[in-house]
Amino acid sequence: MQFFQNLSIQSRLLLLVIGPVFALSCIFLLFDFKEQLQHEEEKLSQHALTTAKFLSAVIHNQDQLHGKPYIDRLLKASQLNREPYLSLIIADANKQPIANVGAVFTMQDGLLQQDTMVMQQATHDITMVKVFSTTPAHQLLGYVFVSVDKAALIEDHRQAFIKNVGYITLTLILCSILVSWVSRSISQPIRDMTAALKRFVIGSQQVSQVKNTLPEIKSLQSTINQISREMQHVEADMRHRIQDAQAQLRYQARHDALTGLVNRQELERRLQQALQDVKQHRANHVFCYMDLDQFRVINDTCGHLAGDEMLRQISMILSQRIRAEDTFARLGGDEFGLLLSYCQVEKAIEIAAQLRQMVEAFRFMHEGRLFQTGISIGIVEITADLKDVGQITRHADAACYVAKDNGRNQIHLFHNEDDVMLKRHAEMEWVLRINEAIEHNEFVLYCQGIFPLQQKELPPFYEILIRKRDENGGIIPPAEFLPSAERYNLMTKIDRWVIQHAFMALQPLFKLQSSIKPFIVSINLSGMSLGDPQLLPYIKNCFETYEISPGHVCFEITETSAIINIDNTIKLIKELQKMGTRFMLDDFGSGMSSFSYLKHLPVNFLKMDGAYVKDITSNKVDLAMAKAIQSVAQSMEIKTIAEYVEDQATLDCLKEMGVAYAQGFYLNRPMPLNEALARHIGTISQQLQVPVTITPDLAV
Template sequence: MQFFQNLSIQSRLLLLVIAPVFALSCFFLLFDFQEQLKSDEDKLGQHALTTAKFLSAVVHNQSELHGRPYIERLLKASQLNREPYLSLMIADADKRPLAQLGASFIVNESLPQQDTQVMQQATHDVTMVKIFSNEAKHALLGFVFVAIDKAAMIEDHRQAFIRNIGYITLALMLCSVLVCLVSRSISRPIREMTAALKRFMLGNQHLSQVKNSLPEIHSLQTTINEISREMQHVEADMRHRIQDAQAQLRYQARHDALTGLVNRQELERRLQQALEDVKQHKANHVFCYMDLDQFRVINDTCGHPAGDEMLRQISMILSQRIRAEDTFARLGGDEFGLLLSYCQVEKAIEIAAQLRQMVEAFRFMHEGRLFQTGISIGIVEITADLKDVGQVTRHADAACYVAKDNGRNQIHLFHPEDDVLLKRHVEMEWVLRINEAIEHNDFVLYCQGIFPMQQKELPPFYEILIRKRDENGGIIPPAEFLPSAERYQLMAKIDRWVIQHAFMALQPLFKTQSATKPFIVSINLSGMSLGDPTLLPYIKNCFANYEISPSHVCFEVTETSAIINIDNTIKLITELKTMGTRFMLDDFGSGMSSFSYLKHLPVDFLKMDGAYVKDITINKVDLAMAKAIQSVAESMSIQTIAEYVEDQATLDCLEEMGVAFAQGFYLNRPAPLSEALSRHFASHNSAPKLSTSQAAAVTVISA
């Protein structure tokens, strides 16, 4: 079936028409050959018998056989010579031939038992008839033999059969030619149309007209041409739509959907080009950062649709003053950016003043209420000293912040000291975010392991760390918000949040830990908390409320904050140590280091500053400082902890020095406290002791 499906039209016609006809013709010719041969044999046999009987009767009427001349005349008179396959012979009683007509043949020497007999030979059928005298005794006079030459007859019929086969073959060859011509008249236009369709698929829009008289092919060709023309129209329409869609996408990728202005990405791209132009060709370009004043009032009182409409109207008004070579963009919200190409700073200030006046004169009407707004504009000249686009926009933002700080609706040209004001502005924003995070519990607790190196039986440490969750669920590292918290006196609130939530998370763990080897969690305290007289009662209440054993907790204070608040720190340490709490002095060696202070600070652990530890294998000074700290700590029976362990070489060096504990990314990375607790419970249920490897599984990492 697969073979037949792969055949062409011409091959199928030849296979289905010529082959069966040829086979049937040969079959019928063979059948006719056999029937005709049999019929001729029967007819000749009958004729031979009749002739033999006739001659025997003629001779029988004579009293005796006459001489050869008479018999030969008798044979010729029988007209047997008209039959090409018959031979006649008259013999005497001893079967000696007297006369013969036709081809010679052999007669069996044995006497026949009957008067008439047909003898089968290899190549002849011989009919024998006896001749008797008319006398009373009926003496045997002789024999009449008529032989049929089967070989000659079969050969002639075979030759005729072969000729007929040849005629049939010739006729079928002619039919094959006709079939090929007919099939080509069908397949050729189909192949040409197929080739034309392939060219059409490759982009050739022209389909050639194939002349064909067959109505079916003509109809198919007409239909295909109509489809192709329709596809050309569809393709052309689709191409135009795609081009329009691509143009629309390019436009949307570069423009703001609300105002139709250039968006931030496109503005930054053009700012990059302007910065390169300044560095390569010393061109003059100026960037203006604009922020509408009191725009939030419109949104809060009238809703966002009204605010959007106001932004559209202001964008249309300001666009009228923008030069063709300039780029006016909406950066987001009520913020706009303006790139003034090939413009001096003085001209830029003049243009900015005109824009400010246009906004000041603008009145927005909504539901019968009239609103007036202003715009603060920060200007920065793009110079070759600026490193990148980020620095350009940051300077312009700083100048805009100064303009707002000066009373709003102002224009300010950037100066280097404006960055300080912008940093303060960012820190002020963090104050609000930190307070909201404390109120809504947007902080997240992490922890990291601190592992014993000298005495493996010592309890493992877990330092509690804090992170903040952003609006999208991401994690913000403490370096982003702790400086603002320290500047604006928020560290005490953060410390209390950490203590409370750490105790809440650890309460189930400590309830199941009593029968096993204890471990220690370390909680950081800021310098502000050390100076807070209410911190000690707060910690005691937390121990009581959450049923946490003080011996499992270690508070960690930095060297600088401890020395600044030396009296309060000593009092806090003394009170809590009487309860069983431990203390650690963090970042020792980074600030106002003085070994004499250690005499008055009853701490249990001393953590070396990571600045000495991370280069301890390559810096001799760092190694000497670390050894000095380790030596003093040993003499005072204070266990040391080395942080920032980043490789095996550092770990080996610290272990050789005698450092008690190590902490760093090489040992393990921080993970969320909840995840660490779940791992700890799993390991606690399966083993009575918390091994070092299990302790590593419980630690947590900062983002």
């Protein structure tokens, strides 16, 4: 079937028409040959029998025929040699020849066929007739043999058969030529149209111009031509659309969708070109990093749509001052970048001052309200000693932050010796390192115990602390990276990382809940996290995922962060307290409004600011402040915790005051959380005589 499907129209016609006709013709000739040959053989045999019967009369009358010579003459005169006989023999009863014409052969007995006068037998090409007398009855008188030349007859018919086969073959050849011509008249136009369509596909505008008289082919050709012409129109239209789409994509890939300005990627590409130009041709290029002041106030007050409209208007205003050879880009949010090409630093500062004045004079009107903003600009000269584009943008970003720290709406030129700049650089470097640490789990969880002083049966606390590994495996304290995290809004990520990994580390311990002593884990929350509306569902999901009992968890918040987000903080505290979670107010006493806010915050524990605790044995003012805090907390039925306990005297003083818990290096130092849990679980395992394991990496 696969072979037939691969054949062309011409081959199929030849195979389906000529092949069967030739085979049937040969079969018909073969049957006809056999039938005619059989008929001729029967006719010849009948003629031989008739001849033999006729000559049998010679035997009956051989006495009247005057002997053998006369009979020989009779056989020769009978003109029987015109028939296809090999020989005619007349023999006596002993099978002795009396007379013969043709070849003499050996007599053989065969099957007898009885007759009243004659018995006959035919063997191959020999017909034998026995002659009997009538009186006396059935006396054998002799034999008559007639030998027929059947080979000549067969040869004649074979020659005729071959001749007929030749005629049929010639006829079929002529038919094949006719079929081939007809098939070509069908297939050739199709091949021509196929070739024309292929040319059209690869771009040729010529379609099919095949001439053919067959109406079906003409109809097919007309249809294909019409389709091809329509395809040409569609292709042309599609080509234009693709070109437009490609141009649009190229534009979108290089421009900001909101303002239409060049985007960050395109600006960085042009900065790279500028840096190469500086290194190769010593050209002068300057980059300005600009950040709108107090834009978040407008965005939060009026909504994002108003903020977007303000950004569009400001970008349009600033674009009027940008030179044609410069690149003005939006970097994201309310941040803009300006590449001043072939420009001296002095001229760049002048242009930046003009841009600052234009923004300062701009007034944004929204729903009858008038808003004014400013812009802080950091300037960096692109020099040959700069390594890459990243260093250019980091210097400009740092200069912009210095401008903000100098009072906002200022311009600051980057200098390598600027101490503030170096600090900003270090902080910005930490942004990258913090993100990498979160992504690759390079933070480490530690814990420090908080122990009861008055009632030993109270559950102890374990405050969760965070550290970071350095490149050599050392431990970096939080004071190195948390300020950068707070400045660059990364505290929410860190808090979530701590919650998740603390719960992961505690999970094996809570599987032995019926066998462990009560304890409370204290986890710090930053002010940024307290303002995050997604923090509450995140904490609830962690409780459910890691099967941690909320009653064993206490969240620790600072007084300053709680005051900034007072409404969100109160809502978060009440929702989690319904589940059994407890809250601790940390560093109490460091703020100016501590006592006034304390009555609004439904916390369970209050941790005194360590500044009052560490010197209570030598400083009467600190002691008085600590006693005041303890007195207020006791009246509100809030248990107190004292930190920075570094000696026995301080511990005794706190016990005498009635402080509930104490924390400090005198009691224990921070240790890795996985190590502390391994010790705790090891004790439980010995008590239960059951092997219990913890995976250290879960706490990392």
